Amino acid sequence: MITTTGLTKVYQSRDREVSALDGVDLHVREGEIYGVIGQSGAGKSSLIRCVNLLERPTSGTVTVAGQDLTALAGRGRRASKELRAARTRIGMVFQHFNLLSSRTVLDNVELPLEILGVSGPERTRKAKELLDLVGLAEKAKSYPGQLSGGQKQRVGIARALAGDPKVLLSDEATSALDPETTRSILQLLRDLNQQLGLTILLITHEMDVVKTICDSAALMQRGRIVESGTVGGLLATPGSELASELFPVGGTASGPDRTVVDVTFHGEAASQPVISQLSRTYNIDISILGAAMDTVGGKQIGRMRIELPGRFEENVVPIGFLREQGLQAEVVEDEKGPRDPKASAATAQSAGTPAATTVPEQTPAAITKEVVK
Missing domain, CATH: 3.40.50.300 (P-loop containing nucleotide triphosphate hydrolases)
Structure with missing residues (x-):
């Protein structure tokens, strides 16, 4: 028009x-x-x-x-x-x-x-x-x-x-x-x-x-x-500046051996207890550092920043679980740089933003096989 x-x-x-x-x-x-x-x-x-x-x-x-x-x-x-x-x-x-x-x-x-x-x-x-x-x-x-x-x-x-x-x-x-x-x-x-x-x-x-x-x-x-x-x-685009402005979340890692992840909820996944399922499935304690939820176009949409115990390498499978549930998950870098170089490069190419990295699209099962190898 x-x-x-x-x-x-x-x-x-x-x-x-x-x-x-x-x-x-x-x-x-x-x-x-x-x-x-x-x-x-x-x-x-x-x-x-x-x-x-x-x-x-x-x-x-x-x-x-x-x-x-x-x-x-x-x-x-x-x-x-x-x-x-x-x-x-x-x-x-x-x-x-x-x-x-x-x-x-x-x-x-x-x-x-x-x-x-x-x-x-x-x-x-x-x-x-x-x-x-x-x-x-x-x-x-x-x-x-x-x-x-x-x-x-x-x-x-x-x-x-x-x-x-x-x-x-x-x-x-x-x-x-x-x-x-x-x-x-x-x-x-x-x-x-x-x-x-x-x-x-x-x-x-x-x-x-x-x-x-x-x-x-x-x-x-x-x-x-x-x-x-x-x-x-x-909201589903990794590194989107506008998405970050629409649903701002904050919070930093409480220690060096922690992984901070920004999770975007939209569609049916927004109404599911995914975080509690993640905690029970992998028996891990999850800290919520910040959250912003709202209704857009009659649908619930939001972003949440969570902290997982351990470094990125120890959380590849849990992060894959989040993606398998239809959520967008971005690993937040610390001041020492990205924990996942491949994801950082992908995000830089797609969004031109150094603030977050995107975990590769893999399921927990596929990731587990690679770790075992």
Whole structure:
């Protein structure tokens, strides 16, 4: 539904150039909620504003619903007629609401319909319908100054839906809201996604937003996308920086003869007592150094850092047991370097991250045979 290819954006700042986007390739599938996360200055807002060409890309292409918007831009500073028509199918929700204080709630929602030339009775009917959809039918005659932050954002969402868009862009829509209101707005976006079949691209710096609502996500750093994929897929990727940010765990080995392992739970394995089974099966004491569990997309997902007695060589079979149960297990290195050189090399090649090593995909039985040999 949304595709960017080789997208760059360079701003002129006095006598120098500032690169906000550096070859961004993004693909958002139809009907999904896709989150782009990163620190301030990573290029997130520039990206979302380039998607509807509020900012003209320096180079690259933007395609929405099969239509190349960059080809419609024209050469002048004003948007072409074709681009303006394409934008009506792309709604946008802003961080600071951008409501007109002199207009009632109903009038604010009617505004885009008025610009599109919709007749008075029809745009009023449509605006009331949208206010009912976002749960604010009783606030139609109120003014923005009489609303809470969450209510203002609901008006902003209703206004963004006025043109019956296929795509909804959200630029930090919840960052100015308290946690409870944030949850209600995210639930509203999820409901709209399911009821209207909306494809939603949202920009955020809040990991909880990604965990709560997103089907897929991308991590931006210095104008580039450094990781992307489904949330579940990222969690199952060894060395994923985004997975570590979504479910942070900490803790260090209590002694030199200990093995620390990061275990990722997802799917059916998340509801199984795997750690207790491991302890009973191999008669070992397991220390839990840290854990982070949550529900993502209706499924329980999480990460746990555990400590096993003995060095890596003594724990190859127990770690293989974890993998056999469908879990992702990464051996955490100590300051002296990796305990498993082969796993370290594999992780470095796949993730470019020296923080963890991945145990080779072997079952306990196969590993036992190798040890005996």
